[in-house]
Amino acid sequence: MRLITWNINSLRLRLPLLQRLIEEQAPDVICLQETKVPDPLYPRDALAELGFPHQLYRGMKSYNGVTILSRTPLEPITGTPDWCGREDCRHVAASIQTETGPVTLHNFYVPAGGDIPDPQENEKFAHKLAFLEEATAWFRANPPQxxxxxxxxxxxxxxxxxxxxxxxxxxxxxxxxxxxxLTEWLHAGFEDAMRKAIPEPEKLFTWWSYRNRDWKKSNRGRRLDHIWTTPDLLPGLKTINVLSPMRDWTSPSDHVPVMMDLAV
Structure with missing residues (x-):
């Protein structure tokens, strides 16, 4: 399975970039965040023409939104929380059939948290911390396999x-x-696949601010995008690649895709 995760920062705006990504990398599964498109306007037909007839999505106007695209059938996972009691389209989950059995895939977009790192002064930061705590508790109560x-x-x-x-x-x-x-959430049943493939102390970034005039020269990045797997899948990990050259494409997202090859 070749899987790509990417905060696309508007699916409809960057559909041509997604098409180029698919042509160059030939993924089997794509997870997108910040799609920023309400479900009635979701470009189902255009994505099917790109080779992804199986689509699972939750979206809203202007903000958030997540989707899973697959070349093979998806079975929606039901019963997951509406995190923090908000219908803000931050999680979608599906089961994918493989030669060795089904694999469950969770696609998350965690709240950014605003600018002030104080939950008393900043409701957005409080929401972010509550989201992380709720996700950790849920996965501990529902151990992933x-x-x-x-x-x-x-x-x-x-x-x-x-x-x-x-x-x-x-x-x-x-x-x-x-x-x-975040570490507590990771330890609720997962391994950090990216850091298994690319261990510290190597720097590893997936996001560079639009404010940097020359993102490559300043290289003031952060690893905000992640791939975790449960320990039972980790032996199948082949490669992880951060597709940083996409940051130089025309009208790019401030995030770049991360690609995993996994034997399943």
Whole structure:
């Protein structure tokens, strides 16, 4: 299975980039975040023409939105929470049949959390922490097996997941309250496949701000996008690639795709 996860930052706007990505990389499964399209306007036909007739999506106007695209049939996973009691389209899950049995795939878009890393002063940050805690509790109560979790988790948890650990410790996405909670969620049944394939101390980034005039020269990145697998799938991990050249494509997302090859 070749799987790609990407915060596309508007599916309809960047459909041509998605087409080029598919042509160049030939993935079997694609998980997108920040699709920013309500379900009635979702481009089903265009995506089917790109080779992905099997689609599962939750979307809303202007914000959030997640989708799973597959060349083979998807079976929706039901019974997952509406996280934090909000209908804000941040999670979709499906079962995919493989030669060795079904694999469960979770696609998440975690709240960004605003700019102030204080839950008392910033409701968005409080929401982010609550989301992480609820997700951790749910996976502990529902231990995953043969599962993959991907998405824009909006946290760079490790020292070498950011351009400067010291300078970003008080910046939302790398603060201890976030990184600690994300690690607890990871330990609710998963392994960090990206860091298994590309261990520290190698720097590993998936996001570069639009504010950087020359993202490559400054290289002030963060690893906000993740691929986790349960331990039973980890022996099948072949490669992980961060497709950073896409950051130079015309009208790019500020995130780049992450691609995993997994024997299942």
């Amino acid at each position: 043969r599962s993959i979790l991907v998405g824009d988790l909006n946290i760079a948890p490790l020292e070498h997941d950011v351009w400067s650990h010291r300078q970003l410790l008080k910046i939302v996405s790398h603060t201890p309250p976030e990184t600690t909670r």
